[in-house]
Amino acid sequence: MSSAPVNVPKKSGEQQQQQQQLINKSEDALSRSPVIGREMVDSIENDQEVGVPLQTPWTFWLDKAISGTTTEEYKANLKKIYTVNTVQKFWAVFNHIPSASEIQERYSYHLMRDERYPLWEEPFHQKGGTWRFKCHKNDTAKVWKEVVVAAIGEQFSECLAEDDEVCGVTVSIRDRDDLIQIWNTSAELAPKAKLLEKVHSLVPEIKFVAEFYKPHQSHHAYNRH
Numbered sequence: 412m413s414s415a416p417v418n419v420p421k422k423s424g425e426q427q428q429q430q431q432q433l434i435n436k437s438e439d440a441l442s443r444s445p446v447i448g449r450e451m452v453d454s455i456e457n458d459q460e461v462g463v464p465l466q467t468p469w470t471f472w473l474d475k476a477i478s479g480t481t482t483e484e485y486k487a488n489l490k491k492i493y494t495v496n497t498v499q500k501f502w503a504v505f506n507h508i509p510s511a512s513e514i515q516e517r518y519s520y521h522l523m524r525d526e527r528y529p530l531w532e533e534p535f536h537q538k539g540g541t542w543r544f545k546c547h548k549n550d551t552a553k554v555w556k557e558v559v560v561a562a563i564g565e566q567f568s569e570c571l572a573e574d575d576e577v578c579g580v581t582v583s584i585r586d587r588d589d590l591i592q593i594w595n596t597s598a599e600l601a602p603k604a605k606l607l608e609k610v611h612s613l614v615p616e617i618k619f620v621a622e623f624y625k626p627h628q629s630h631h632a633y634n635r636h
Contacts, residue, residue: 462497466565470494471504472521472529476583482532494526501563505556511582511589512552522559523579523594531627539578540598540626542606544591544619551589555582557613558591571595572603588620598626 471492474485492508495501511520521529530536546554558580561567567577579594593610595601601624610622 462499464497465495465501465563467524468494468496468526469501469563470523470526471508472523474519474521474529475515476517476519482530486528486530489528491526495563498563505559510552511555511584512548514584516584516586519581519583520555521579521581522562524577527578529579529581529594535596536578536594536627538598538628539594539596540601540624540629541581541592541594542601542610542624543622544593544610545588545621546591546617546619548589550614550617551582551584551591554591554614554617555580558593558610561609561613562593567593567606567609570605570609572597572600575600575604577606598624598628601626 471494473490473492474488477484477488480488493500493504495504508520514520519529523529527533527535544554562577562580571577575595575597577593578596579592581590581592581594583590583592593606595604595606607622
């Protein structure tokens with residue numbers, strides 16, 4: 412299954428040339444399967460041999476928000492980018508794909524523990540929820556980088572209740588403020604967590620537009636918005 416290309420608006424002069432290079436990079440990275448290409452896959456797999464192992468594998472996903480889609484349609488449209496299990500593989504993928512500030516509106520990146528789908532309806536996720544942070548577009552890429560690094564480094568475990576776990580991180584590009592989400596497995600235990608404070612310590616200079624927790628079961632009919 413081929414991935415949808417990410418289109419970036421063109422500018423003039425030197426900026427246009429730079430922007431075209433970005434478009435080419437985005438289309439090359441996201442318009443085919445495997446999303447990141449055979450040459451890059453080979454390079455990443457070579458890094459694995461000498462890499463520092465992560466506690467669990469993590470999988471990068473890409474999707475485009477389309478209103479009115481069913482769960483089955485949404486799942487079918489998800490694009491798996493790559494599953495990483497070492498620090499080196501994580502950085503190889505993260506640094507190769509377009510950054511969060513470069514992808515088109517309505518697109519989202521997800522980094523999920525193991526190979527779990529970023530679907531609220533999945534049995535593993537149904538009792539969980541997400542901490543949500545609305546941020547200014549100038550801050551999106553920095554916040555995304557800090558929270559995914561914290562996730563794969565298991566830094567959030569120290570601020571969660573016992574028997575709870577962070578199982579994913581999402582960045583969604585929207586027309587105004589962008590949205591960062593941190594997924595956990597137990598909405599019931601979320602009030603005991605100190606995750607908001609942890610995120611603030613990761614990006615102390617960032618002022619979020621809004622921040623709140625939302626259980627997955629609060630989504631009306633699991634609406635995809």
